[in-house]
Amino acid sequence: MSIDMNQFLQTFFEESFEGLDDMENGLLNMTAGEPDVEQLNDIFRAAHSIKGGAGTFGLNSVTDLTHKLETLLDRLREGESEVTTDGINLLLASVDCLRSLLQAERDGTEADPQQAADITTRLAAMVDGDDDDGSSSDGNAGDDAGSSATADDGSGPGGGWRIGFTPEPHLFMTGNDPLRLLEELSELGEIQVSCDSSSLPALPDLDPEECVLSWTIDLYGDVERQAIEEVFEWVEDDCSLTIEPLEPAGGDTTTAAPETAPEPEAASAGEPAGDDTQQKPAQQSSGGNASTSSSIRVDTGKIDNLIDMVGELVITQSMLNELGENFTMDKLEKLQDGLAQLERNTRELQENVMRIRMVPISFAYSRLPRMVHDLMRQLGKKVDLQLNGEETELDKTVMEKIIDPLVHLVRNAMDHGIEPPEKRAELGKPETGTLEMNAYHKGGYIVIEINDDGGGISRDRLLNKAREAGLVENGSELSDEQVFDFIFHPGLSTHDEATDVSGRGVGMDVVKRNIKALGGNITVNSTPGKGTRFAIHLPLTLSILDGQLFRVGDQVYVVPLISIMESLQMQGGKIKRMAGTSELYEWRDDYIPIIRLRELFNEAGGGDLENELMVVVEEDDRYVGLHVDELLGQQQVVIKSLKSNYRPVTGFAGATILGNGTVALILDIAGLLELAQARDEVLTKGANN
Amino acid sequence: MNESASDKTNSVATTQQDAALQGTVGDGDQYLTFTLGDEEYGVDILRVQEIRAWDTATPIPNTPPYVKGVINMRGTIVPVVDLRERFGMETLEYTQFTVVVLVKVIHGNRERIMGLIVDALSEVYGINEDQLRPPPEFGTVIRTDFIRGLATMEDKMVIVLDVDSLLGEDAGVGGDGD
Numbered sequence: 001m002s003i004d005m006n007q008f009l010q011t012f013f014e015e016s017f018e019g020l021d022d023m024e025n026g027l028l029n030m031t032a033g034e035p036d037v038e039q040l041n042d043i044f045r046a047a048h049s050i051k052g053g054a055g056t057f058g059l060n061s062v063t064d065l066t067h068k069l070e071t072l073l074d075r076l077r078e079g080e081s082e083v084t085t086d087g088i089n090l091l092l093a094s095v096d097c098l099r100s101l102l103q104a105e106r107d108g109t110e111a112d113p114q115q116a117a118d119i120t121t122r123l124a125a126m127v128d129g130d131d132d133d134g135s136s137s138d139g140n141a142g143d144d145a146g147s148s149a150t151a152d153d154g155s156g157p158g159g160g161w162r163i164g165f166t167p168e169p170h171l172f173m174t175g176n177d178p179l180r181l182l183e184e185l186s187e188l189g190e191i192q193v194s195c196d197s198s199s200l201p202a203l204p205d206l207d208p209e210e211c212v213l214s215w216t217i218d219l220y221g222d223v224e225r226q227a228i229e230e231v232f233e234w235v236e237d238d239c240s241l242t243i244e245p246l247e248p249a250g251g252d253t254t255t256a257a258p259e260t261a262p263e264p265e266a267a268s269a270g271e272p273a274g275d276d277t278q279q280k281p282a283q284q285s286s287g288g289n290a291s292t293s294s295s296i297r298v299d300t301g302k303i304d305n306l307i308d309m310v311g312e313l314v315i316t317q318s319m320l321n322e323l324g325e326n327f328t329m330d331k332l333e334k335l336q337d338g339l340a341q342l343e344r345n346t347r348e349l350q351e352n353v354m355r356i357r358m359v360p361i362s363f364a365y366s367r368l369p370r371m372v373h374d375l376m377r378q379l380g381k382k383v384d385l386q387l388n389g390e391e392t393e394l395d396k397t398v399m400e401k402i403i404d405p406l407v408h409l410v411r412n413a414m415d416h417g418i419e420p421p422e423k424r425a426e427l428g429k430p431e432t433g434t435l436e437m438n439a440y441h442k443g444g445y446i447v448i449e450i451n452d453d454g455g456g457i458s459r460d461r462l463l464n465k466a467r468e469a470g471l472v473e474n475g476s477e478l479s480d481e482q483v484f485d486f487i488f489h490p491g492l493s494t495h496d497e498a499t500d501v502s503g504r505g506v507g508m509d510v511v512k513r514n515i516k517a518l519g520g521n522i523t524v525n526s527t528p529g530k531g532t533r534f535a536i537h538l539p540l541t542l543s544i545l546d547g548q549l550f551r552v553g554d555q556v557y558v559v560p561l562i563s564i565m566e567s568l569q570m571q572g573g574k575i576k577r578m579a580g581t582s583e584l585y586e587w588r589d590d591y592i593p594i595i596r597l598r599e600l601f602n603e604a605g606g607g608d609l610e611n612e613l614m615v616v617v618e619e620d621d622r623y624v625g626l627h628v629d630e631l632l633g634q635q636q637v638v639i640k641s642l643k644s645n646y647r648p649v650t651g652f653a654g655a656t657i658l659g660n661g662t663v664a665l666i667l668d669i670a671g672l673l674e675l676a677q678a679r680d681e682v683l684t685k686g687a688n689n
Numbered sequence: 690m691n692e693s694a695s696d697k698t699n700s701v702a703t704t705q706q707d708a709a710l711q712g713t714v715g716d717g718d719q720y721l722t723f724t725l726g727d728e729e730y731g732v733d734i735l736r737v738q739e740i741r742a743w744d745t746a747t748p749i750p751n752t753p754p755y756v757k758g759v760i761n762m763r764g765t766i767v768p769v770v771d772l773r774e775r776f777g778m779e780t781l782e783y784t785q786f787t788v789v790v791l792v793k794v795i796h797g798n799r800e801r802i803m804g805l806i807v808d809a810l811s812e813v814y815g816i817n818e819d820q821l822r823p824p825p826e827f828g829t830v831i832r833t834d835f836i837r838g839l840a841t842m843e844d845k846m847v848i849v850l851d852v853d854s855l856l857g858e859d860a861g862v863g864g865d866g867d
Contacts (some may be wrong), residue, residue, distance in 0.1 A: 555747060601750035642749075645801045646759065646768040647859075649749055655759055655766045663747040663759050663766060675751065 012053045013106045014295065017099065019046035021366055024095050028369045032085040040077045043091075047073060050098065061116055062101050068123040069094050075127060090126060092370075094119050114174045117237045160189065160221055161228060164242035166214035167235065169207075176235045178215065184231045189221030218246060296396055298356050306352050313345045347636075354544060358393035361439045361448070364403045365390055368410055372435065375414045382421050382432040383414060389439035394446045398518055398538055402448070405511040405522075409450050409534055410435065412508075417454030417532055427529070429453065441540075445520075445562070448536040457526040459483050481621075484524045488512040519653070521620070543639055547656070547666065549632035550615065553603035556664045557628075558637055558656060563669050565616040565623065567631060572610035582680065583609065585625045587616060594625045595676045600651075619669040624676075639666060651675045717817035722847055723790060723807040725773055731840070731849040734813060736792045738802055743787035756859065757806060762791060769804035770856065776831050781808065796857025803856045814847065816840045821849060 026043045030036060047069050054062035069091070075081040097119045104111035163185070167178060185191050196214045200206070219228065225243060232241055320338045323331060365387045372385045394402075418424075418433035425431055438449040459480065466472045466486045490509035515522045520538035539545070547558035548567075566587075574586040575594070584591040594614065598605045614625040637656035642649055642665075653668035720731035739762065746758030746769050755774035759766045769789055773780055781787075789804040821838030824831075831848075835855040840847045 640764075640766045642759065642766060645766060645803060646749075649752060651751065652749070655747070657761045657764065657766075661761055662745065663761050665747060665749065665759075 009057055010295075012057060013102060016050045016053060016102050019050050020095050020099050020102075022046045024092065024370055025366065027088055027091050027095065028373050030083060030088055032083055032088060034083070037077060040073060044070065044073045044077060059101075059105055061111065061113070062098060062105070065094065065098055065101065065116055065120055065123075068120050068127070069098075072123050072127050081126075087126060090119075090122055092373075094123060112174070114234065114237060118234060121233075121236065160246045161219045161223065161225070162242075162244050162246050163217040163219060163228060164214075164244075165217060165232070165239060166241075167211045167239040169210040169212060171211040171235060171238050172209055174235070174238055176238065178211065178213070181231055181235065182215070182217065185217060185219060185228070188223045188227055188231070189219050191220070192218045220246070296357070296359065302352065302356055306349070306356075309345065309349045309352060313342075313349060316341050316345055350544075350636075355393075357396045358540075359396050359399055360390060361392045361394060361399065361446075362387075362390040364399055364406055365437065367403060367407060368437070371407065371410065372414065375411065379414060380420060381414065381418055383418055384432050384434050386434065386436045388437065392439040392441060392446060394538060394540065398446075398520075401514060401518055402536070402538065405514050405536070406448070406450070408508075408511050410437075413450060413452040413454065413532065417452040417456075419455050442537075446538045446540060448538065450534040450536075451531060453531040456528040456530055456532050457484065457487065457524070458528050459526075462486055480525070481523065484526060487524060488522070544636055545639060545666075546634065547637045548615070548634050549658075549664065550613075550628040551630040551632060552597045552601055552628055553605070555601075556632065556658065556662075557597075558664050558666045559615060559617065559626070559669070560653075560666070561634060563617045563619060565618050567613065567615045570609050570612050570614050570625075570627075575609050585614065587623070587625065590623065592616065592623045592625050593676070594627055595672065596627045598627070598629070600672070600675055600679065617669050619673060622673065624669075624673060626672075637664075637666065717815040717820065720814050720816050720847070720849060721790070722811040722814060722842075723788070723805075724809050724811050725776070725778060725807060729811055729842075729845050729847045730772070730807070731814065731816070731847045732790065732792055732805075732852055736794075736852055737790060738793055739791040740810065741789050741791070742785070743783045743789055743806060753859070760789070760804065762802065762804075765802070767791060767802050767804055768859075769806055770859065771806045773806075773808075775855075792852050792856070794856045795853050801856075803852075803859075805852075805856075812842075814840075814842050816842070816847070816849065824848075 023043045023046045026039045026046075030039060047066050051063055051066035051070065054060075054066065072081070072087075072091070076083055076087070081087070097115050101111045101116060103109075165178070165181070167176075171178070182191070182193060194216045196216065197212075199212045199214075201212065206212075228243055229236075232239070235241075316338060320335075320342065323335055323338060327335070368387065369385055372383055375381070376383055413435055418435065419427070419429075421431040424433065434451075434453045436449075436451040438447075438451070440447055463472065463478070463483050463486075466483070466489070469489075471486060471489065472478065488508045488511070490507060512522055515536055515538070518538055520536060522534060522536045524532065524534050526532040546561040548561050548564055549556055549558055551557075570585060576584045576586065576591060578584060583594040583596075585594050594609065596606070596609075597603075609627060613628050613631055615628055615631070616623060616625050637658075639654045640656055642652060642654050651668060651671040651674070653666045653671075655663050655665050658664050719734040721734045721737050722729050722731040724730070744760065746760045748758040749756065749768075755771050757769045757771050759768050761767075771780070783806070786809040787806060788810055789806055790810075791802055791804045794801045794803050820840045822840070824833050824836040824839055826833065835851055837849040837851045840849060
């Protein structure tokens, strides 16, 4: 009998990815020089679980890397090594590397062995000698990777180095370019390169994807051996590399060794390699974000609740059963009680089942600190990310679909919003910008806010752009809200050039469309010089809403309860007319348009509105009165799509099935307003011509 | 109460379908036929999902008049189209024989279920591809791309419909992928 390890493997991957997220969060919260032992312990524990699991499943590459990681963490924990920014970055890079290894295992793809080897080497180097660069301790740093480490670690003998570089044929496959390495070397000092093309095959046999050349490089100048090793750091495993000191006399092959010793640029030489390490994790992590797990972790408390409720349901059912078997009229009251209980049970069960799908927004938040961390380095900005309301729960599907828009908005805020530190200092703002995220429940909605204290959006500039694009008629006055709304217009950007960070990928119009598709809404408010605030309103769940049922003609319709401000009986004196046709109602010191739904839905009828019923609804801060024939009950309705078998219909968000099995349409207030406006335009044209 | 009502519709549907199935004549692909007045129309039986007696539909305002509204087909919302009105024929009062044939419509990369309201069910015929004759280029009020072909069965002309182009277009406008 064999045990199906796959099911455990799936769990292991899920747990490991969670562990990695925890490690990442812990690392991001760590500051150089101030080790928090508790936090280090947490990170250590997470790494240890991954190591254990990986060992069980025979994922050796993961085990090896985690083992090295643990060694370093252990030293940090014991206080034997200091927590440095480089150290944190290396640990973050290790987390990324582990993640990509695990992803490769999960998806059955090949991981880049180079990356793991590099990280392992760097971890080993950090464990072996934290800060002994330049010291005379022996340089076993490269041992793991098998690079030569024969000569001592100190600075080269004034004359320079002879580097023998024979790459493996598959070098290009690892994304490395010898030319770049040579260019980097040339930054260290004057170099003389001779290329050995002896193994170059005849043209018909040449595989252009293989590297068949090797090089001998003479590097002149007072350069540290380590600086050279750093240049080759990424290719160590894919080449044979020899680094030998040059004979001061000039060596046997080189004839014209210049005496001049160019400036040692060891300090700057480290940077290109360092940049690489920064880029890679960024790409890796964005790759990781794309995967969405199909399972969901549920609090046991929620499940226990469900079990209790199902128990109650069963009891109610058996009670009703018994009642039904020998029913007499005098038991009618008992039957009604039982049915009421059944209804309550069912509703509770439904609510709790829906609650299973609710996950805290921290799932979406968790991606942000790392991204902000990476972007800070990439953009040279200082940003303090504050995340509030992490416990706010929302539907899992909504959560998954809101992550991309959130990431986009945060990127935008980092790139266009918050100014570089120098500029902020000039403006008298603190050098570190603040990016604040808030999430909270409001009515039937979740509100997610993104506030930055950056440069804000220039209203005039945006308005001009909109005018140029012909979106605004000259002379028409627009509210701030309407103006800012233009940033969601496709192809309208106040930034003339796109940057690496934003300006690519999804645009603001896509952000808005995605949010609209979730039944939500996004608004923006900005004060130039002070900052920008985005507010996203999302429905709690996608499939159920509290609805008010009402009748128009013979048909029952549903309007979402959250849209309703008030339902009232119209008083004759408050009904006003404009140009004889359009009707307004005086409501809370305001005049709101009355939409006769009978007319809009092409039902017969009309007549006097006095004493008729009106439902005042709100959409986008606009108020409108809907004239209905009769108000029916309020109930939770399950939203069914109209477009899955038909097509979207303006004015209707979907349909639902009522208790008697018939279908009722659910109104979409925004669409309804569009319909009414379209009808008014037709009417005005008729009237004015 | 509700349950018993739907049970009833289901049983009506099955008996009618059985009746139709027993009347199978000929070889080839099977086509379910139904009548509009004196005319007989056919649809590919593999596309037929369900047949039910006409019950009320919930009208959708501001849609073409031949779209009679939406009905509840075991929890999903399905639009129904009056085929007489779609073809510009004289409309009839719906009777106890009026049936809704729910068919699968494939348009673009989407599959949908839509209902056709017809006068009554007729037969199931096996019609070979070579028995299908192309519709005349003109002289029909029905757009020729709605018709897959004409076949003669027991001295009657059966108009075989292409439900994808007939109904796909109605649903296709403004419909998107999801």
